[in-house]
Amino acid sequence: MIEVFQLEFMRRALLAALLVGITAPSIGVFLVQRRLALMGDGIGHVAFMGVAAGLFFGVSPIVSGIVAASLAGAGIEVLRERGRTAGDVALALIFYGGIAAGALLTFKSGKGNQVLGYLFGSVLTVDLRDLSTLAVAGVLVVAAMTVWRKEFFALCYDEEVARSSGLPVRALNFGLAVAAAVTVGVTMRVVGILLVSALLVLPVAIVQQLTRSFRATVLASMALGGALSVGGVLAAFYLDTSPGPTIVLIALAAFFAAALLSRRGVGQTAPGSA
Amino acid sequence: MSSVPVARIHDCRVTLGQRKVLDGVTLDVLAGQFIALLGANGSGKTTLVRAMLGLLPLEAGRIELFGTPLERFKQWGRIGYVPQRFGAVSGVPATVEEIVMTGRIGVARRGRAYSANDRDAGVRALDSVGLADLRRRRISALSGGQQQRVLIARALVNDPELLVLDEPVSNVDLASQESFSETLGRLPESNAVLLLAHALGVMQPLVDRTIVLDEGKISYDGPPGPEHVTGHEHHHPDPHSVR
Numbered sequence: 072m073i074e075v076f077q078l079e080f081m082r083r084a085l086l087a088a089l090l091v092g093i094t095a096p097s098i099g100v101f102l103v104q105r106r107l108a109l110m111g112d113g114i115g116h117v118a119f120m121g122v123a124a125g126l127f128f129g130v131s132p133i134v135s136g137i138v139a140a141s142l143a144g145a146g147i148e149v150l151r152e153r154g155r156t157a158g159d160v161a162l163a164l165i166f167y168g169g170i171a172a173g174a175l176l177t178f179k180s181g182k183g184n185q186v187l188g189y190l191f192g193s194v195l196t197v198d199l200r201d202l203s204t205l206a207v208a209g210v211l212v213v214a215a216m217t218v219w220r221k222e223f224f225a226l227c228y229d230e231e232v233a234r235s236s237g238l239p240v241r242a243l244n245f246g247l248a249v250a251a252a253v254t255v256g257v258t259m260r261v262v263g264i265l266l267v268s269a270l271l272v273l274p275v276a277i278v279q280q281l282t283r284s285f286r287a288t289v290l291a292s293m294a295l296g297g298a299l300s301v302g303g304v305l306a307a308f309y310l311d312t313s314p315g316p317t318i319v320l321i322a323l324a325a326f327f328a329a330a331l332l333s334r335r336g337v338g339q340t341a342p343g344s345a
Numbered sequence: 346m347s348s349v350p351v352a353r354i355h356d357c358r359v360t361l362g363q364r365k366v367l368d369g370v371t372l373d374v375l376a377g378q379f380i381a382l383l384g385a386n387g388s389g390k391t392t393l394v395r396a397m398l399g400l401l402p403l404e405a406g407r408i409e410l411f412g413t414p415l416e417r418f419k420q421w422g423r424i425g426y427v428p429q430r431f432g433a434v435s436g437v438p439a440t441v442e443e444i445v446m447t448g449r450i451g452v453a454r455r456g457r458a459y460s461a462n463d464r465d466a467g468v469r470a471l472d473s474v475g476l477a478d479l480r481r482r483r484i485s486a487l488s489g490g491q492q493q494r495v496l497i498a499r500a501l502v503n504d505p506e507l508l509v510l511d512e513p514v515s516n517v518d519l520a521s522q523e524s525f526s527e528t529l530g531r532l533p534e535s536n537a538v539l540l541l542a543h544a545l546g547v548m549q550p551l552v553d554r555t556i557v558l559d560e561g562k563i564s565y566d567g568p569p570g571p572e573h574v575t576g577h578e579h580h581h582p583d584p585h586s587v588r
Contacts, residue, residue, distance in 0.1 A: 104436040218456045225447035228435055231428055232499070235398040236451030237421035275437065283483040285439040 075308055080195055084304050084314070087197045087205050091261045091270065092300025092318075094209040096292035097216040098254045099271030101247060103279070104227040110147070111268035113162060114255045117143035117169035119264050121256075122189045123176035132189060133204050137256030143169065144252030148244050192263030192315030194304060201260060208257045212250050213293075223247060224285055261300065262315035273322040274299060280333035299325065349412040351376055351507045351537045352397060357406035359389075359396050359561075366392045368561035369406075374507065379529075379538045379551050383573055384558035390541045391429065393558065394509050398426060411506075422452045425500030429511040429541075433492035434485045441487065441495055442480040445471055448499035470498040474528050490521025497528060507537045515543065522547045545574045 075081050102110050121139025125132035143165060150161045177186045188196065197205075216223065226233045226243050234240045251271075258267045274296035275288065282288045303318025310317070352374040359367040366389045374380060384390045395401045397408055399415050408415040411423060425448070433444055445467045446459055453463045471477040474494040476487075484492065493513060500508060508529075514522040526547045529538065538551075545552055555573050557565035 100437055106436050221446070221453070221459065222450060222455060224439075224443070225450040228439070228444065228447050229428070229430075231395075231400060232426055232447070233450060234400060235421060235424070235426045236448070237419060238450055279438050282438050283440055283481075285435070285437055285443050288438050 075305065080197075081304075081308060083197045083199070083202055084194045085301055087194055087202055088261055088300035088304045088314070088318070089297050090205050090209040091258050092274075092297040093293045094212050094296075095254055095258050095267075095270040096274040096296040097213045097289065098247070098251050100275045100285075100289050100292055101216070101223050101227050102251060103272060103275045104224070104285075108272045109268060110251060111255050111258075111271045113147065113166050114140045114143050114252050115259065115264040115267045116166040116173075118252075118255050118259055118267075119186075119189070120169040120173035120176070122259070122264075123173040123180070123186055126182045126185055127176045127180040131200065131204070132185075133201055133256060133260055136189070136259060137204075137208065137253050139169075140252035140256045141249045142252075144248035145245060148248040152241075152244070188263075189259055190263050190265055191313065192259065192261050192266065194261045194314045197260060205257045205260065208253050212254050215246065215250055216289075219243070219246075220286075220289065262318055266315055266319050269319040269322060270296065270300070273319070273326060277322065277326045277329045280329045295325075350374060350409070351378075351411060352539075353407075353409040354393070354397060355407045355409075357393070357396060357408065358404045359392050359401060360404050361392070361401075366561050367396065370558070370561070370563055372556060372563065372566065374537050374539060376506065376537055377535050378554055380540065380554045380556060381545055381548065381552045381569065381573070382539060382541045382556050382558065383544065385543070388558040389561040390558055391511055392561075394426075394511060394539065394541065398424070398509070422503035423506045425503065425505035425508045427496050427500045427508075427510045427513055429513075429515070430496060432489055433487075433495045438483055438485070440480065441471065441476060441482050441484055442467055444484055444495055445480070445499045445502055448502040452503055466502050466504075467498075470502040471495075473501055473531065474498045475524070488521075490517040490524070493517050493521065494525065494528065497525070506535070507539065508532070509539045509541075511541045512543070513540070514546065514548075519547070526551060545569055549574050 102108055118136040118140040121136040122132040124139065125135030146165060147162060177183055222238060222243060225238060226240060230240060254271065255267050258270050262270050274292040278291040278295055279288050282291055299322050300318050303321050304314045306321065307314040307317040350373040354370060354372050357367050357370045370393060382390050392401060396403055410418045411420065435444065446463065449459060449463045449466060453459050468477055468480065471480050474497050476491060476494055476498065479487065484495065487495065497513065514525055530551055532538065540548060542548070549569060552569045555565065555567065555569040556563055
């Protein structure tokens with residue numbers, strides 16, 4: 072077990088996985104709360120375009136991915152605000168536009184192999200520059216979600232009452248959308264764009280079967296997200312599998328285990344603080 | 346001070362899509378009044394309160410809350426709002442207390458945990474609906490009637506002077522309706538209540554003024570009459586209101 076930590080690329084990979092694993096559920100819990108669990112997927116489509124653009128123009132694909140994802144997040148929020156019916160089709164246009172533009176840029180740049188790493192994740196190739204981007208973005212997102220947790224909870228629980236309480240709903244909505252986008256941008260480096268939503272949503276889906284309070288759900292899902300990501304990278308190392316899909320499959324197994332536990336009543340009836 | 350109406354609605358018009366939902370509604374809500382706002386589905390009741398709370402733009406007209414024009418009104422803690430909801434269950438687990446505390450969000454300090462004062466207010470509000478003992482329960486473990494009372498507690502958490510309730514009892518059983526009406530009966534005399542409903546039902550003894558909305562216009566404003574207790578179908582033979 073020790074030899075893993077002697078490998079420079081594994082140390083970086085494990086640290087990246089830990090950062091992303093903790094960050095993703097901290098925002099994912101609000102997406103689940105709002106029943107927007109698939110929003111991460113949508114943003115991911117546009118992040119793909121950002122990554123391809125970064126490779127095409129020779130800038131950091133993580134940074135360009137985060138920028139594109141943030142613009143998409145803000146755009147989606149504008150559409151959501153305007154109402155549902157027109158928004159639905161407009162969302163589809165944004166997503167397909169993102170994929171198409173990304174694919175076009177990929178072919179033009181001839182860097183298909185590198186793009187593949189972003190689609191399915193390539194945490195083993197994380198370099199120091201990537202790692203520092205992940206750390207800064209992760210700390211910012213977790214800090215924002217922690218500092219304004221009660222505001223975001225009130226917003227996502229009942230937007231109308233939050234608005235009629237005088238909460239700055241619009242600013243918070245944009246903050247949430249951009250935080251989600253930044254998280255997608257950093258998460259794709261580890262599990263890949265196609266599995267980004269899994270890391271945002273699955274830890275929350277697992278722990279919420281066993282928790283009673285929102286606070287406990289937030290803290291437990293962040294801890295579990297970190298543990299699953301690190302465990303997945305380690306398992307992938309020893310099983311010689313790809314880390315992104317390994318993390319997600321372990322998380323799925325944990326989900327079914329939690330479902331079994333919750334059917335036996337664990338967490339629902341136990342008294343004491345949750 | 347008590348002469349200033351709690352809410353003053355003057356000639357309000359709201360159009361949603363192509364439809365005139367409110368067509369010139371004028372009314373004053375006075376301190377201490379318990380008003381039942383009745384009307385069929387689509388009569389404009391919910392639109393009226395949403396416009397009053399600044400959740401919908403007015404096409405024309407004026408609204409004042411506690412003497413301040415709506416656009417400049419900031420003291421949202423003076424109003425408690427219970428929107429029409431099917432239960433209080435959250436997308437992610439949450440305790441009864443966590444839900445009630447969201448009512449405190451406009452009053453509590455931003456970016457900090459709730460203060461001891463905030464928490465006390467939460468417990469008091471839960472106590473007033475008889476649910477203080479259940480405050481650490483998961484909200485989904487409560488019955489529909491109890492969840493409804495949690496939402497009332499959330500609206501009461503700032504000791505509001507005006508309580509707005511949008512069809513609070515339309516989805517709960519009779520026993521819950523009665524305990525709900527008891528809860529409202531215990532509110533201070535000085536509180537104004539605006540209760541939206543299809544009919545007065547068990548609330549009848551509490552109500553001192555009935556307003557009936559019909560297709561975006563006020564068709565009755567006065568003391569509650571027997572025709573308001575079980576429904577207004579006899580009053581307005583509107584095919585949409587007949588079940």
